[in-house]
Amino acid sequence: MRKFSLSLAVILSVIFLATLPLLAADPTPFPEGMKIVPPDKNTVPEKLAEFSGIWEGSWDFMHGRTQDAALAVVKLTKDEAIVIYSRGKLEIDQKRGGISMDPGWKRYPGCPVEKADDGNYVITVKLAQGGSLKMKQTPNKELIHVTLSASMGQVADQTRPFTKKK
Numbered sequence: 001m002r003k004f005s006l007s008l009a010v011i012l013s014v015i016f017l018a019t020l021p022l023l024a025a026d027p028t029p030f031p032e033g034m035k036i037v038p039p040d041k042n043t044v045p046e047k048l049a050e051f052s053g054i055w056e057g058s059w060d061f062m063h064g065r066t067q068d069a070a071l072a073v074v075k076l077t078k079d080e081a082i083v084i085y086s087r088g089k090l091e092i093d094q095k096r097g098g099i100s101m102d103p104g105w106k107r108y109p110g111c112p113v114e115k116a117d118d119g120n121y122v123i124t125v126k127l128a129q130g131g132s133l134k135m136k137q138t139p140n141k142e143l144i145h146v147t148l149s150a151s152m153g154q155v156a157d158q159t160r161p162f163t164k165k166k
Contacts, residue, residue, distance in 0.1 A: 027088040028056070028070035029103050034084065037075045044078050048113065048121045050141045052076050057162035058088075059148060071135060071146065071162065073123065081111045081123045085133065135162075 039049040054072045061067060068088030075082040086105040108125045116122050120137035127133060134147040147159040 054165040055162040
């Protein structure tokens with residue numbers, strides 16, 4: 001009986017350790033119970049409706065640091081969107097100093113939607129301290145380009161690809 005108990009304990013430990021990565025916290029948290037509201041097919045153009053959902057990417061910072069980021073377009077009309085911006089942890093560079101951030105999210109209602117000259121749509125998220133995020137569609141419906149304009153002490157704008165979360 002003791003061998004059986006020991007064997008069972010070993011098997012359960014292996015199963016637990018194998019599933020541990022699945023239990024890890026998401027690097028870009030969203031509010032608990034967040035729901036994506038499907039766009040109204042009668043009023044939102046099909047191309048614009050492709051924006052609905054979660055988009056994942058990252059930002060590059062000084063001294064080789066990166067930060068995971070995600071944008072959730074949770075509600076979309078033909079004129080505006082509600083976007084939730086989530087960011088991962090940004091560590092301080094121990095040798096050079098700089099800013100650090102804990103993971104977090106913020107909801108941005110009333111983000112304007114515009115149609116660009118190339119037929120793709122752009123959603124603009126106005127951040128604190130004069131910064132912004134411009135989310136622009138590409139011909140590939142699984143990829144957008146997001147431009148972070150200087151905010152929170154940033155000194156350089158950057159555009160990065162974000163991919164749609166499955």
